[in-house]
Amino acid sequence: MTPTTPAATDPATARALFRDGLVTPTAGWSPGWTQANLLALPREDAYDFLLFAQRNPKPCPVLDVIDAGDVSGPLLRGDIRTDVPLYRVYEHGTMVAETPDVTSWWRPDLVTFLIGCSFTFEAALLDAGVPVRHIEQNRNVPMFRTSTRCRPAGRLTGPQVVSMRPIPAELVATAVRVTSRYPAVHGAPVHIGDPGAIGINDLDTPDFGDAVDTRPGEIPVFWACGVTPQAAVMESRPPLAIGHAPGHMVITDARDTDYLVP
Secondary structure, eight states, X not given: OOOOOOOOOOHHHHHHHHHTTOOOOOTTSSTTEEEEXXXXXXXXXXXXXXXXXXXXXXXXXXXXXXXXXXXXXTTBSSOTTTSSSOEEEEETTEEXXXXXXXXXXXXXXXXXXXXXXXXXXXXXXXXXXXXXXXXXXXXXXXXXXXXXXXXOBTTBOOEEEEEEEEEEGGGHXXXXXXXXXXXXXXXXXXXXXXXXXXXXXOTTSOSBSOOOOOOTTEEEEEEEOTTHHHHXXXXXXXXXXXXXXXXXXXXXXXXXXXXXXX
């Protein structure tokens, strides 16, 4: 999916565009407003996921939980069924639909988790002079399954997924410092350098999102990614799960600064 040029819109306006049918990755959208990953599961699986997130806080930092059947909450004054640009629906671990509206799939027993997203700290990286290549190239962020296993919980198990940003070697320490101040949205990188050390064979073939250019003098830097829950869904095969299409995030009514620590 080729991104639409990011719009400097407030969350309500952005969500209205998505509700009206605009499908686009959301990196760079609604600057200053927090973006989130989405996972909705039947109530019978929700405790297992909450425990999974507690055991794996780097890839699964829970920002909010919307009660079973509800479609909005304090962080989202919209409709979780229609206000994301693109969703993925899974049945028994198999993706059965990719759609901009999941109203027809919605059930009153679905519990919705909003999970921190690394897009939240990208404005801070740019302000610190650290390039964000997928924004520069108007692409979706590249994401990869790794050989790192998450701690299982109940029926849920799976690999850690990471997002990758190539960073000039002299700015890697700055990127670590900046992102470490956002622990609720993945925080500092989980790996720097050799992708093979975490089971990634080729940076030009991401599992999710788009490949980006890595230039001479740049080092690949990897952050834990909120697509990890969907990787667990695909491996663990619960009867139903609804998530966002990778890179097509929930734009919430929280501010990025809400998750900044001194």
